[in-house]
Structure formats: structure tokens, C-alpha cells
Amino acid sequence: xxxxxxxxxxxxxxxxxxxxxxxxxxxxxxxxxxxxxxxxxxxxxxxxxxxxxxxxxxxxxxxxxxxxxxxxxxxxxxxxxxxxxxxxxxxxxxxxxxxxxxxxxxxxxxxxxxxxxxxxxxxxxxxxxxxxxxxxxxxxxxxxxxxxxxxxxxxxxxxxxxxxxxxxxxxxxxxxxxxxxxxxxxxxxxxxxxxxxxxxxxxxxxxxxxxxxxxxxxxxxxxxxxxxxxxxxxxxxxxxxxxxxxxxxxxxxxxxxxxxxxxxxxxxxxxxxxxxxxxxxxxxxxxxxxxxxxxxxxxxxxxxxxxxxxxxxxxxxxxxxxxxxxxxxxxxxxxxxxxxxxxxxxxxxxxxxx
Ligand SMILES: [Zn+2]
Numbered sequence: 635x636x637x638x639x640x641x642x643x644x645x646x647x648x649x650x651x652x653x654x655x656x657x658x659x660x661x662x663x664x665x666x667x668x669x670x671x672x673x674x675x676x677x678x679x680x681x682x683x684x685x686x687x688x689x690x691x692x693x694x695x696x697x698x699x700x701x702x703x704x705x706x707x708x709x710x711x712x713x714x715x716x717x718x719x720x721x722x723x724x725x726x727x728x729x730x731x732x733x734x735x736x737x738x739x740x741x742x743x744x745x746x747x748x749x750x751x752x753x754x755x756x757x758x759x760x761x762x763x764x765x766x767x768x769x770x771x772x773x774x775x776x777x778x779x780x781x782x783x784x785x786x787x788x789x790x791x792x793x794x795x796x797x798x799x800x801x802x803x804x805x806x807x808x809x810x811x812x813x814x815x816x817x818x819x820x821x822x823x824x825x826x827x828x829x830x831x832x833x834x835x836x837x838x839x840x841x842x843x844x845x846x847x848x849x850x851x852x853x854x855x856x857x858x859x860x861x862x863x864x865x866x867x868x869x870x871x872x873x874x875x876x877x878x879x880x881x882x883x884x885x886x887x888x889x890x891x892x893x894x895x896x897x898x899x900x901x902x903x904x905x906x907x908x909x910x911x912x913x914x915x916x917x918x919x920x921x922x923x924x925x926x927x928x929x930x931x932x933x934x935x936x937x938x939x940x941x942x943x944x945x946x947x948x949x950x951x952x953x954x955x956x957x958x959x960x961x962x963x964x965x966x967x968x969x970x971x972x973x974x975x976x977x978x979x980x981x982x983x984x985x986x987x988x
Contacts, residue, residue: 635693642713642767644760645731651713651760653767656689658696658705665703666845666880669772670871672708672781674737674824676715677726680853680867681781683860685709687868695872695881703880706771711780712736714761729761735988737782737850740765740827743834769827777847777878778828779804779871786855787956787971788812788920793849794829795899801847803877805895807887808851808870811921812955812973813897821985825850847878855920856959896953901977904952905986910935910944911965920956924948924972931969950974 635656642651660667670688672681685707695701710716715726715736728735741762772778790812793801798815805813819826829848836843853867873887891897908914913934918924928948936942952974963969968987 635689635696640767642760642764649760651717651764653708653713653764654710655771656707656709658692658701658707660701660704660880661699662702666777666878667703667775668705668777668779668875668880669775670705670707670779670781671711671768671772673716673726674711674768674780675727675782676710676712676718676736677724678781678783678856679859680783680856680864681851682709683864684781684853684867684871687865688871691868691872692881695883700882701880702882703875703878705875705880706775708768708771711768712764714764729759731759732761734761736761737780737823738821738985740769740822740824742822742827743831765824768824769831772824772828773831776832776845777880778825778849779847780824780828780850781853782850783853783856783858784956785959786857786920787852789854790814790852790955791849792816792825792852792900794825796833796843797846797848798897800844801849802891802897803889804847804849804851804874805897806889806891807874807877807885808867809888809892810851811892811895812953813895814900814903814973815897816900816982818981819985823850823985845878855956896973898973899977900986901979901981902952902974903955903982903986904949904972904974904978905968906930906946906970906972908933908944908963908965908967908969909946911963912944913937914958914961914963914969916957916970918954918957918970920954922954923952924954925951930954930972933963933969948972950976950978 640653718725788811795815795817873885875881876885915932931946933944952972955971957970
């Protein structure tokens with residue numbers, strides 16, 4: 635493994651950010667190239683913990699000559715967001731400079747596929763340079779994984795509908811509990827920007843997307859960071875690399891999807907928003923199956939007062955995928971995501987949330 639520390643220029647004199655890039659060369663040109671990053675939302679750490687265990691596994695494999703495809707790993711994909719602390723609170727999802735979500739607005743490629751990479755003369759925010767660089771690292775690879783997590787949630791994947799069910803092997807290796815299949819987007823998340831380029835390249839050579847993989851991998855919730863889960867996730871990622879011929883050796887992770895696996899189009903996701911602001915009392919948790927009319931949560935608006943609680947009930951049967959981690963909420967903020975049996979909207983234009 636070779637490690638490079640790249641520099642992302644800041645906006646003011648004396649400010650720069652370091653992007654650590656690990657590379658495994660791979661011994662066969664024909665084997666798939668892989669790119670994996672974690673903590674693009676800088677406050678999401680399960681992916682970083684998984685890579686902490688995956689990197690030594692790959693080093694061992696490399697020492698034994700088992701790494702066939704080149705692998706690039708960026709364990710801290712967002713040094714800008716990692717440095718954003720305000721009065722002791724870390725703010726890792728949105729840029730303090732532009733208020734843009736760090737996983738939105740990735741640059742549009744030019745006709746020749748160039749990502750408008752920054753040059754010495756360009757004037758833009760550091761996060762634009764960072765996003766361009768991350769795409770430049772990912773673009774040559776048919777397998778790209780972006781490791782995130784939710785507030786509190788199951789382990790689930792976002793997958794382009796065009797790559798399903800072929801990508802079910804990733805869900806099986808990771809022991810994922812659900813997948814959301816998307817078919818359109820408009821806000822240029824990393825996954826969407828990478829897939830757009832994959833599709834354009836495939837179109838130029840006949841349109842065959844087999845062997846391609848791009849996923850936003852949601853490794854449960856923000857607090858689900860511990861050695862057991864991180865090791866299991868690393869083994870799952872390693873097993874997937876074996877399944878795709880990037881690393882040789884038989885995968886020891888399960889080749890089959892879990893029996894209770896729930897893979898549905900993203901339009902089946904019911905974004906349950908808070909009807910009132912207040913203190914949340916949840917009555918269900920991620921993983922629960924709910925029925926129509928079931929009480930999901932109460933929001934205490936006026937404590938101890940008759941009618942001082944807003945009740946939230948399920949509008950259709952489904953699986954609780956995520957819920958808000960903090961127990962104070964504003965009216966209109968998202969309370970939970972439920973994967974319903976049926977489509978609840980015709981389609982989402984872009985991401986489910988800001
Ligand atoms: Zn995220």
C-alpha cells in the first residue's frame with residue numbers, strides 16, 4: 635500500500651486541508667478497479683471504523699499477492715467538514731462556508747468527461763475543489779462505495795435501479811437489511827454524479843453496465859460505532875471484493891440475502907415528518923414492522939396538559955428504516971423513514987432529505 639497526502643487549498647492564506655489517499659496497485663490490469671471513501675458527511679463515523687479494519691486486511695492480502703484489482707481508499711473524505719466545530723459542537727453535514735450539504739452539488743462533467751478540476755487560477759470554495767478531486771479519484775473505477783450512516787437506522791444501501799439485482803451481492807456480503815432503488819435524481823449527490831459518468835462511459839461502449847457498482851452504504855446510525863460492528867463491516871466489504879474478483883480467495887461472508895431483506899424502490903419510502911414541534915416519544919424502532927394506524931411516536935408539545943401531545947400514526951404497513959437521533963424536533967422536520975409496501979409518491983426528485 636502506498637499513501638499520499640494531497641493538499642486541498644483553503645480560501646484564505648495559511649489554510650489548507652489534507653486528503654489522505656491509500657492505494658493498492660493490484661497485480662492484474664483486467665481486474666476491476668475500486669474506490670472506497672468514508673465520512674463525506676464528516677459526522678458519520680461507522681465507515682471510518684470499518685476501514686480501520688479493512689485496510690490491514692488488504693495489506694495482508696497484498697503481501698500474499700491476492701490483490702488483483704487496484705483499490706483506492708480515502709478514509710476521511712471530508713477534512714473540511716471534519717474541522718467544523720462551533721462552540722464545541724461538530725457540524726459535519728453542511729458546509730459552514732456555503733450552507734450546501736457536503737453530499738450535494740458535485741460538479742457536472744464537461745463533454746469530454748473532465749470534472750472541471752481546479753487549477754491554480756480558479757476561484758472557488760475549497761469544498762468544490764474537494765468534490766472535484768473525489769470524483770476524479772472515483773471516475774476510473776467500475777466499483778465505487780461511499781460509506782455513510784443515518785441518524786438511527788438499519789444497515790441499508792442506496793442503489794441505482796439499473797444495477798439491481800446484480801448489486802444484491804453487496805447487500806448479501808454486508809448482511810444489509812434493506813436497499814432503496816433509485817431511478818432519478820436532481821441534486822447531484824456523489825453517488826448520482828459517479829453513476830452518471832459510469833452510464834455515459836458504458837453508453838459509449840454499448841451500454842453494458844454489468845460488473846459496475848455504485849452505492850451510498852448507510853452503516854446504521856451515528857452511534858453504531860464499535861469494534862464488533864466495524865470488524866463485521868470490514869469483513870463484508872472484503873468478501874464483496876472477493877466476490878467481484880478484486881481480491882482472490884473464497885468469500886467467507888454470506889452469499890445470500892438475509893431472509894427478512896427488504897429491497898424496494900425509493901418511491902416506497904414514507905418520509906414521516908413531525909406534525910408539531912416538541913419532545914419525541916418513539917413507540918417503534920428501526921427494524922420494527924408496523925401496521926396501518928399503528929402509533930409510531932408522540933410529540934410532547936405541552937407537557938402534562940390534556941391534548942398537549944401530537945400523535946403520529948402509520949399511514950400504511952411497512953418497515954421502520956430510520957428514526958431521528960435527537961429527541962427534540964421542529965414541526966416539519968423528518969421524524970422517521972418507513973419503507974412501505976406500496977409507492978407513496980410517484981418519485982423523488984433527488985435525495986430524500988436535505
Ligand atoms: Zn451521510
